[in-house]
Amino acid sequence: MNRSPEDQPLYDVTLFGATGFVGRLTAEYLVAHAPPGCRVALAGRSRAKLERLRQQLAVRYPDRAAGLALVAADAADPAAMRGLAESTRVLASTVGPYAWYGEELVAACAAAGTDYTDLTGEPEFVDRMFVRYGALAARTGARIVHSCGFDSLPHDLGAYFTVQQLPEGVPLTVDGFVRTKAMFSGGTLASALAAIGRQSQTLAAARERRRHEHPPVGRTVRTPLGVPRLSRETAAWALPLPTIDPQVVGRSAAALERYGPDFRYRHYASVQTLPMALAAPAGLGALVLAAQLPAVRSWLTSRYAPGDGPDEERRARSWFRVRFVGAGGGRQVFTEVSGGDPGYGETAKMLAEASLCLALDELPKTSGQVTPAVAMGDALIDRLGAAGIRFRVSRVRRSG
Secondary structure (H helix, E strand, C coil): CCCCCCCCCEEEEECCCCHHHHHHHHHHHHHCCCCCCEEEEEEECCHHHHHHHHHHHHHHHHHHHCCCEEEEEECCCCCHHHHHHHHHEEEEEECCCCHHHHHHHHHHHHHHHHHEEEEECCCHHHHHHHHHHHHHHHHHCCCCEEEEEEHHHHHHHHHHHHCEEEEEEECCEEEEEEEEEEECCCHHHHHHHHHCCCCHHHHHHHHHHHHHCCCCCEEEEECCCCEEEEEEECCCEEECCCCHHHHHHHHHHCCHHCCEEEEEEEEEEEECCCCHHHHHHHHHHHHHHHHHHHHHHHHHHHCCCCCHHHHHHHHHCCEEEEEEEECCEEEEEEEEEECCCCCCCCHHHHHHHHHHHHCCCCCCCCCEECCHHCCCCHHHHHHHHHCCCCCEEEEECCCC
């Protein structure tokens, strides 16, 4: 950050939205795993809720939680967001839908030169933040790193990890295949419905970003949607996933020459049976249609209120696995990223470790809106591996 030695922040990591469902899990992870001397603060709109959370954490971690700093701040208050950003090295946000509640915090971090992480899977929000604040963040030295949860760390870092197993300076292809067993929370549903229900705004934001973004010189990066198919590589049905994840992978590839002169990434859901493969698009289509109707959207959101989510027992039974198949230069490699509950336990871990990584680790010099792989790369893979999220090479063979 571009700050003088006498103007150093009070905190290393501040978690905004600490009293929400994922926020509470992230707060507990930070309290349990932040190294000694790391100054953590919890922030949110309600001081009373923050104090209750600190009391709950102090029961399990009396030596760590009792003195936690608390900061009351409203996402709609620009002055409060500026104060929050200026008080910390890294500001992590779980407050979504980000298209509604996220802009003031990104603006404040970009202006203050404060590093920022979040959990957004909303392409519209990411594109608008790039257009409005990317250049400012680049000038102040802020690293604005979106999508630091299940959207999109396993996919972005998994593709990065796969590329590192392949030859340099040659055209490369990587396909990612996602399998999960998990439940969602009310906050996740609200964010998903908001994003799906704003397709025209999402397309407009993407067009505006393309007018401001410069493609890599002398290199090609492609992230085509692909088509449904029976995947020989995974022995499962592969259904194209039109999420933010391939966009994030593509931006990492555009920024890093290690991805080669011509890079292509495709992103799929991996489905074991044909009936499931046929039912999944129908279910997604029904959700897309429902999200266009405000009354139906409100009813669905009311069924799962933000702040609610699966209990600890259900989360313990949840898991994810993302398999990657990379090829280039006569070599084919099969890799995998895997872990536990993707939406909540592991997402909290990912956000916390990404924030600690930005605050404490020696990293490549970057600024502006950057992806997790570009900002943190190997250092974050090492952190996540030590925290129980597994990155492995399962098979390598000659191809072509």
